[in-house]
Amino acid sequence: MSMLETRFLSGKMSIRSDYGTFPVSSQNQARFYRNYSSFVLKALRRVAFQKFLKWMLKKEQIEKQAVKAVHVKVLPLRNKHGKGIAGQCDPVRGRIQIYPKTSNFCRLFKRKFGRKALLLYAGNRARAALIHELLHLKYMEDEKTVRALAQEYFRILTQKKYAQNTQSPNIYVMIFNAKRSGSVSSPRVFCDSIITPKLA
Numbered sequence: 024m025s026m027l028e029t030r031f032l033s034g035k036m037s038i039r040s041d042y043g044t045f046p047v048s049s050q051n052q053a054r055f056y057r058n059y060s061s062f063v064l065k066a067l068r069r070v071a072f073q074k075f076l077k078w079m080l081k082k083e084q085i086e087k088q089a090v091k092a093v094h095v096k097v098l099p100l101r102n103k104h105g106k107g108i109a110g111q112c113d114p115v116r117g118r119i120q121i122y123p124k125t126s127n128f129c130r131l132f133k134r135k136f137g138r139k140a141l142l143l144y145a146g147n148r149a150r151a152a153l154i155h156e157l158l159h160l161k162y163m164e165d166e167k168t169v170r171a172l173a174q175e176y177f178r179i180l181t182q183k184k185y186a187q188n189t190q191s192p193n194i195y196v197m198i199f200n201a202k203r204s205g206s207v208s209s210p211r212v213f214c215d216s217i218i219t220p221k222l223a
């Protein structure tokens with residue numbers, strides 16, 4: 024397989040900082056979010072994941088050209104209910120945004136599960152969000168179908184990798200626990216279907 028093939032969507036992915044939309048109280052916090060976004064960009068650009076996306080888009084008959092840009096946002100976004108959003112898709116313009124968890128969430132997560140699990144969670148949360156948002160390019164506002172398919176694709180992505188390693192937290196369960204509700208607004212699709220592990 025050539026370099027160009029394995030890169031697939033990598034060239035369309037970039038980090039977008041938008042300071043001012045989310046309060047960042049310190050230099051430490053600003054550094055945290057910068058590190059988070061570069062980590063996520065790397066996770067999304069992994070050759071193995073790019074190959075998976077290529078396979079998935081082909082299977083779904085979604086043209087690569089339908090994806091104009093994937094922006095890895097530096098700062099989190101909350102919906103009107105105050106819930107953190109994992110991703111967002113504008114199917115008409117072919118633009119996808121991937122959002123981080125808050126620094127506060129990550130601090131608590133790290134305390135409870137450790138640094139390794141946090142990195143595993145953050146990378147896979149972004150991958151799950153991208154899979155979900157890419158499916159919106161085809162299924163538009165059919166949130167139910169997108170959720171069902173996204174879970175199935177994420178399961179395929181993760182089962183091989185983690186099946187033999189019982190030491191790893193079950194990332195599939197962690198990310199898709201049992202979420203069912205959700206509303207969609209048009210034409211932009213805001214998605215919060217990715218579960219947040221309980222830290223308390």
Ligand SMILES: [Zn+2]
Pocket residue numbers: 155159166169212213214215216
């Ligand atoms: Zn959605």
